[in-house]
Amino acid sequence: MPRPRTRKAPAERAAEIVTAATALAREQGLSALTLRAVAERAGITSGLVAHYQPSMDDLVARVYTDLVEEEVRDVERVVEAAADPARRLGALIDTLMDGARDELTVVWVEGWAMARRSDALAEAVRAQMQRWQTLVEGIVAEGCRTGAFSTTEPGEVAWELIGMIDGLNAQSLARGTDTTRFAHRTARAAEALVGAASGTIPVARS
Structure with missing residues (x-):
């Protein structure tokens, strides 16, 4: 006998698709x-994905936001x-250049490119x-307040x-x-940008 299909609550099904x-x-x-790829990964039909996620642009923007927010919280x-x-600046450089975030780099690069054709993704980016x-x-601003950095443009330097x-x-x-081999050079460049003494921004990799 065929197994009875379990009908899931709308919120549960929508969350399953996003996951x-x-x-x-x-x-x-x-x-x-793509609609088909997401359906295959979720183990449901494309029509069901389209029912709960009628805009793939919105789904892509949601996924992008979720992935990047997770990264930001981790780095914080x-x-x-x-x-x-x-x-803190040294820790930022170390963790962003440790080679462990390549999958997020792909998400960022594709997000920038794909945002040109999607208002929802552009807003998320x-x-x-x-x-x-x-x-x-x-x-950077905190470093300026404590006297560790001397730049007068923390916003521009951060960018x-x-x-x-x-x-x-x-x-x-x-x-x-x-x-990772560029972490030390990046730290030395960061010192020049923020106006810190040479060798004061420590990184684990040289």
């Missing part, structure tokens, strides 16, 4: 999120454990970029630091090389 899409994006990137925990602004800006700018780290990670991913 499947998130796992797929983590493994294969945002571009893998690492940074907050450091004792002072210089060490801008919101998450602002979250990173706020995190890094807060570290430059994020761009430097993102660029190196994206380049390393494309080249198939190891980003």
Whole structure:
């Protein structure tokens, strides 16, 4: 006898679809999120996915936001454990360039590219970029208040630091090389940008 099909509550089914899409994006990137692929990962029909997620653009934006917010929270925990602004900046560089976040680098790179064709994703990308800006700018501004840093433009410096780290990670991913070897150089460049004494931003990798 065929097994009876269990009808799930709408909220449970919708959450199941988002979970499947998130796992797929983590493994294969945002571009893998097609109606058919998400349905296969969730073990349901494409029609059921379309019923609960009528806009794939909205689903992609939701998945992007969930993945990046998880990364931001993880990095915040690492940074907050450091004792002072210089060490916090070093911890930020270390954890973002340790080679363990390649799947998130793919999500970021594809998010930037795909956002040109999706208003929902563009809004999500801008919101998450602002979250990173706020995190890094807060570290730099605190360093300025304590006298560890001397820049008068913490916001602009934060943007430059994020761009430097993102660029190196994206380049390393494309080249198939190891980003960790650039951590020491990035820390020395960060010292110049924030106006810190040479050698005061520590990183674990040299």
